[in-house]
Amino acid sequence: MGNLLGSWRYKEPSTVEECDSTWGSDSESDETAEDDSGICDSLSPAESERNAAEAGDMSPQLTDSPESLPKIKRSFYAARDLYKYRHSYPNFKKPRQPNEYRNLRFYLNKIPLVPDGIYVEEILTKWRGDYDKLEHNHTYIQWLFPLREQGLNFYAHELTQDEIKEFQSTREAKRRFLAAYSLMLDFYGIKLLDKYGNVARASNWQERFQHLNESQHNYLRITRILKSLGELGYEAFKAPLVRFFLEESLCNNTLPNMQHSILEYFVYTIRQPTSRRRLLRYARQYYRPAHAFLWGPPPKRRGGGAGSGGSVGGGAGSSGIRAPASTPEHQRRGEESSGVVLPLMML
Known part of the structure; x- marks a missing residue:
């Protein structure tokens, strides 16, 4: 048995479809049983479309034949990155630094973040509402929200499984972590409502949404x-935030520039396929133009059998009409794959 385990090697996914298990256990009964219309029940799809048109954000109608339209795909770099995260980094290697629990010690206010020399308590007490500082400082985010992967601040330390366990059992660290989450939500014009992670617009939402829509x-x-919420014990907080962003971007048209990042990245940080399906079904109701929605289930095979012409791989990631605008995340993944190192200011 030991030899078998020792000889096993992780095979990295090579396609978007291999990375995305969202629809793998889907069924007709599952498709119709879950009703997500209550998330935005004040707007019907027709009303949402009309509002978008009135706002001047309506996409061109389909005029060409399907055969002449360009085929676009989801980002493989995004799909692979989120696959690795959801599966706890199957090819994980030990961090370069010794396991000193530096992230935990930072949250216990025992060491400052590097290179700025700022303690977490100062950030939590003095930076709230200082939106210029939160916008233009690019080193604190890796310390406030650590991951098991190296970020662009190479002074920040990667989490380890042992440190995660210790962090989750330390009340003081968890209290400050939630305070940091609340701090960033306020920066984005959002408030944390309860211990379940539900969120709503904050009083400053109009100004902050305008900034968030422009500062991609x-x-x-x-x-x-x-990602960090999931690592440190707050997986349940993700879906309420992602659902909130979907409603604002698709129904209310307050964050139109965020649509692609929500669907390509935010949704896929959620580890439970059922939660991802629920969010994507909701998004599919309100996404316009509907024929450009790339994140639904793959089309059903025709002719039955694996050897028939249709393939599952040609589904959610390989069809559409209009490619969404390129995002900083697309650019970063592509440049990382080319060996280009981006400056810290990109994050």
Whole structure:
């Protein structure tokens, strides 16, 4: 048995479909049993479409034949990154640094973040509402929201499984972590409502949403925040935040530039396939143009059998009409794959 385990090697996914297990256990009964319309029941799809048109954000109608339209795909780099995260980094290697629990010690206010020399308590007490500082400082986010992967601040330390366990059992660290989450939500115009992770608009939402819609590098930060919530014991907080962003971007048209990042990144930080399906079904109701929605289940095979012409791989990630605008995350993944190192200011 030991020899068998020792000889096993992790095979990295090579396609979007191999990375995405969202629809793998889906069924017709599951498809119809869950009703997500209550998330945005004040707007019907027709009303949502009309509002978007009135706002001048309506996409062009389909005019060409399907054969002449370009085929677009989801980002493989995004799918692979989130696959590794959801599966706890199957090819994980020990961090370069000794396991000193530096993330935990930072949250216990015993050491400052590097390179700025700032303690977490100062950030939590003095930075709240200082939106210029939160926007333009690019080193604190890796310390406030640590991950088991190296970020762009190479002074920040990667989490380890042992440190995660210790962190989750330390009340003081967890209290400050939630305070840091609340701090960033306020920066984005959102408030944390309860211990279950439910969120709502804050009083400053209009100003902050306008900034968030224009400052798209913050979408990288939000992806990191969602990942860190899952690592440190707050997996249940992700779906309420992602659902909130979907409603604001698709129904209310307050964050239209965020749509692609939500669907390509935020949703796929959630580890439970049922939760991802619920969010994607909701998004599919309100996404416009509907024919460009890339994240639904693959089309059903025709002719039965694995050898027939249709393939599952041609589904959720390989069809569509209009490619969404490129995002900083797309650019970062592509540049990372080319060996290009981005400066810290990108995060």
